[in-house]
Amino acid sequence: MIIDGMGDRPLKELGxxxxxxxxxxxNMDKMAKMGINGIMDPIKPGIRAGSDTSHISILGYDPYQVYTGRGPFEAAGVGVDVMPGDIAFRCNFSTADANGTxxxxxxxxxRNGTxxxxxxxxxxxxDENVEIIFKESTGHRAVLVLRGNGLSDNVSDADPKHEGKPPKEVLPLDNTEEAKKTADVLNRFIEESYNMLKDHPVNLxxxxxxxxPANIIIPRGAGAVPHVQPFGExxxxxxxxxxxTGLIKGIGKIAGMDLVDIDxxxxxxxxxxxxxxxGIMETASKDYEFMLINIDGADEAGHDGEMDDKVKFIEKVDDVVGEMMQIDDLYFILTADHSTPISVMDHTGDPVPIVIKGPEVRVDDVEEFNERAATKGGLCRIRGRNLMDILMDLMNKSTKFGA
Incomplete structure (x- = not known):
C-alpha cells in the first residue's frame, strides 16, 4: 500500500x-509495533522521484531503462490502447485568461464535464497525417496520444509549472524533422484547444x-510506449x-496487472x-498473490499546501490500514512513493517511512509509524528497487545467488 506523497518535513505550525x-x-502505529521498519529512497538518496518513476522502481524495474515519459502510462491507465510509434502525453485541463496567461x-x-x-x-x-486521440482521466488530468508517421517524443513540455505565466512553447529537443514536426503539432494543438474551449457549454x-473554466489543454511528459517484462513473468x-489515477493504473496495466476500478x-x-x-477487501478475497494499492489524497494536499487536509486525510487512510490488518497470513507493506512537503508544495528527495508486517519478520523496537521513528527500525535505509527482492525472500520465492 503506497500512500502517495505522504512523506513530509517538520512544520512550525505543527510544533x-x-x-x-x-x-x-x-492502526499505522500498531503495524509499526508488529513489523519491521525503516526508511526508503524510492530511487536513490536525494533524487526527487515522480510518482511514475518511484512506482516503477518499487516494483523492481529500473526507471532509467523503462521510463520514457509519463504520457504512455497515463494513456494506458485511462483505457487508450497505445500502439508502437504512438507519442503520448499527460495533460492538464487548465484555465487561461484572454491574454493566454x-x-x-x-x-x-x-470534477465534472471533462x-x-x-x-x-x-x-x-x-494535420491530416496526425490523428489526435484525447481522453479525460480523473479530475483535472487527461491524456493526449498523437498517432502518425514521422513523430518523436523528444520534445519539451508546455506546462509553465506555476500560474501567472503562459504555456511554454514546445520545442524540439534535437534537430530531427520528427521532433520539429511534433513540436509544431503540439503548439498548434494548445492554441486550438483554447479557441475550441473558451466558449464551450461546460465552461460557460x-x-x-x-x-x-477548463478552457485550455496543457500537455507534458512526452513518451513512447516502453517494453516492460510482465510483472507475473x-x-x-x-x-x-x-x-x-490514470498514471498509476497505466503502470499496472503496462506491467500486466489486473486493474480494479473503484467508484x-x-x-x-x-x-x-x-x-x-x-474494493481492497474484495480483491484480497480473490486468488491474487500480489496487490499494488495507491491512495493519492495526501499528495494532492501536499501540492496545494493544505496542512490540515493532509493530516486529516492520513487519518482517514489509517482506517483502511486497520481494516487490512485483519487479514491473516500476508505480508503487508505500508510506505509512500515520495515526500510532498507542505512547505515546498512539490516532490522532494526526502526518504519515506516503510514498515513490513507478516509471518516471521524480525520485529524491531519501533512503536510509531512516521518519518523519524522509522529511522530506528531493522530495515535501516533501503532503495525502492530493493523492496521486491525483500518481499520475494520473505515469501520464500527468491532464487539463490551462488552455490
Missing part, C-alpha cells in the same frame, strides 16, 4: 512535527457558477492494481475512502 507525526494513526493549472480541480470537453477536443483537425456553466505472481475514487482528498476500503 515541528510532520503531518504524519501530527496525525492520529493508531495560465491562471489555474488545474481548472479549479474540475468527458464532454474531451469529445470536442477529439474533433480537432490540425462553470463561469456562471463562479468556477474556473518477472516474479511468478498473479497481481492486481488498485489505484485512483468514487477521485485521486483527491474528497475520494471515497469507504469504496476504496471495500
Amino acid at each position: 515541528y512535527k510532520t503531518p504524519l507525526e501530527a496525525a492520529k494513526t493508531p 495560465i491562471t489555474d493549472r488545474r481548472a479549479g480541480r474540475i 468527458e464532454e470537453i474531451a469529445k470536442t477536443i477529439n474533433s480537432m483537425d490540425i 456553466k462553470r463561469i456562471e457558477k463562479g468556477k474556473n 518477472k516474479y511468478g505472481l498473479k497481481a492486481a492494481c488498485i489505484a485512483e 468514487g475514487a477521485t485521486g483527491g482528498v474528497d475520494t471515497n475512502i469507504e469504496n476504496i476500503k471495500k
